[in-house]
Amino acid sequence: EEADKRNTSYGLFDQQSGEKHARRMHIARSLETAIEKQQFVLYFQPKMKIKSHTIDSCECLIRWFDDGEFISPAQFIPIAEHSGFILPLGEWILDTAFAQAKAWHEQGLHIRLAINISARQFTQQDFVAGIKERLQRFAVPAELIELEITETAIMDDEEFGISVLQALSTLGISLSIDDFGTGYSSLGYLQRFPVNKLKIDQSFVRNMASDKRDQALVLSICQLAKNLGLDIIAEGVEEHAQLEKLKEYNCDQIQGYLLSRPIPADEFEAFLAKGVSF
Ligand code: C2E
Ligand code: MG
Ligand code: MG
Ligand code: MG
Secondary structure, three states: OHHHHHHHHHHHHHHHHHHHHHHHHHHHHHHHHHOOOOOEEEEEEEEEEOOOOEEEEEEEEEEEEEOOEEEOHHHHHHHHHHHOOHHHHHHHHHHHHHHHHHHHHHOOOOOEEEEEOOHHHHOOOOHHHHHHHHHHHOOOOHHHEEEEEEHHHHHOOHHHHHHHHHHHHHHOOEEEEEEEOOOOOOOOHHHHOOOOEEEEOHHHHOOOOOOHHHHHHHHHHHHHHHHOOOEEEEEOOOOHHHHHHHHHOOOOEEEOOOOOOOEOHHHHHHHHHHOOOO
């Protein structure tokens, strides 16, 4: 009887991991045709300057509607990274973001677009050349483009990573470290990275209104950034109480549902026209 029970639970585990695998395979296969089928859209989430309550930039976040079914980037981006599809997808994301930057620039909206760059993209030999070429092709001023890169992508090959950051920075592009605090744990590297901004990961922001330890962490990151001459933004800000604390800590910017969820381009324009309501 004991042996039976073990068998059953083992069987269940097996079935679940089998389903997960099948789901991943389905996503990997569907991704291959999703660009042609025009199933991807870029959404935009505003970033607010805490001092002035103005919106000066936004993050571009990809959305995938696979025959009407929404699939989260948290699920498909890692699969695309694993399969290599992130490379053509990354090109699509860059082209789409630059086209939007051009359109808004021509409309006279001064909005910087922050584009997420995956490790596989960042470490391509021709990555910088692709950015440079797009700045020219779309005639977008470099100050309107920001790239969000994770610590781990840069540290994959530190020397190469720093040379890429240096080249991008020379082009006039803004550079942010995304998900700061969750990846590489040594702080020494920060001095050597020519970046402009740290993005405090939302896992530290989530409970910071009530959790003293998260408060201490966020405050320390804000002070660290200031001491290194870096700007600082908190992501995942959902409540006024979090904003109040961040203001106290001299954080520069916030991004989160408190302000707005990621929204399509036309809604973003309407959001800008209305302005921040608090
Ligand atoms: P990320 O770059 O750290 O993006 C922030 C995530 O937090 C987004 O999730 C955003 O919708 C979500 N978020 C923003 N404000 C709040 C809030 O107040 N509360 C909560 N709970 N969440 C908030 P999303 O869009 O699902 O993207 C997840 C991740 O997928 C991103 O994390 C990024 O790593 C990746 N990703 C999304 N779009 C792209 C892209 O265009 N290219 C690449 N390479 N990766 C992308
Ligand atoms: Mg990001
Ligand atoms: Mg992030
Ligand atoms: Mg994140």
